[in-house]
Amino acid sequence: MQDLINKANVLMEALPYLKRFAGTTIVIKYGGHAMADEKLKESFARDVVLLKYIGLNPVIVHGGGPQINETLKKYGIVSEFVRGMRVTDAATMGVVEMVLVGQVNKEVVGLINRHGGRAVGLSGKDGELLLAEKMLQEVRQEDGSVEQVDIGFVGDVIHVNQALIDTLEQGKFIPVIAPVGVGAGGESYNINADVVAGRVAAALKAEKLILLTDVQGVKDKQGNLLTGISVGEMRRLISDESIVGGMIPKVECCADALAGGVKKAHIIDGRVEHAVLLEIFTDKGVGTEIVQ
């Protein structure tokens, strides 16, 4: 009997959060690395379906960096990263689109639907969901100056077709977005999935942006987890190189999302089962919260 009462107590603990978040939009970035483990994939899909059933509106943006690397390797294409962004020539763009849209997107949609959700896969080209323009990457030189570097068909999102997401949400569908944008001339752009998640969250004025990754959260130089950092601290951690590589676009997009009206932004450990539920429905949460 006590077991059953304990179960009821766990449900009751979630009640204030259920009330607070009912009807709100939560944008979740599902990272390439967190997609590697079968058990975690299933637990992620179940979490998303549960969120939808209890009245939240999850919007999924997926990555696929490791999957792109694998296919590029098969084609003998070597790729380089500048501050966490893949340098993308025309041949690389072809592979990026094929893997993200044709493979990873369909896999995530299938996974959610197998668990009883109604997921719909979209790339930024569908309904011009993600209108993009070419971006130059800023690289700080040794003398402190900042140089703009051309990294090919890499874009930033300049407009999100919010009406399309609203329509899907009204139909009880779960949008699953591949980070490929479309330019004014119909050309494709490779966009970092964290950047897409941040822009989509800001456009939808989401309650939360949650980025799942393969580490506990943001760490300091000694490797200690930082449970909460301000945007100012974040900038210091980037300039003293405590935050490097793929973590840079993650924290930057959290800062942009907060500036764009998103209430909360979190970077959490996708290797932990039910990480999304733990973040949303517990007081302490998990990982790192970025605050303005």
Ligand SMILES: Nc1ncnc2c1ncn2[C@@H]1O[C@H](COP(=O)(O)OP(=O)(O)O)[C@@H](O)[C@H]1O
């Ligand atoms: N300060 C930091 N704290 C935590 N991780 C960091 C930090 N700086 C760099 N990283 C690296 O960022 C990686 C996460 O970025 P990325 O590989 O692009 O993840 P994902 O594939 O989940 O999007 C971590 O695996 C870690 O190696």
Ligand SMILES: CC(=O)N[C@@H](CCC(=O)OP(=O)(O)O)C(=O)O
């Ligand atoms: C411009 C850029 O870097 N695009 C990324 C898009 C996929 C992505 O972001 O995947 P993860 O989240 O799994 O790293 C790339 O080509 O790898």
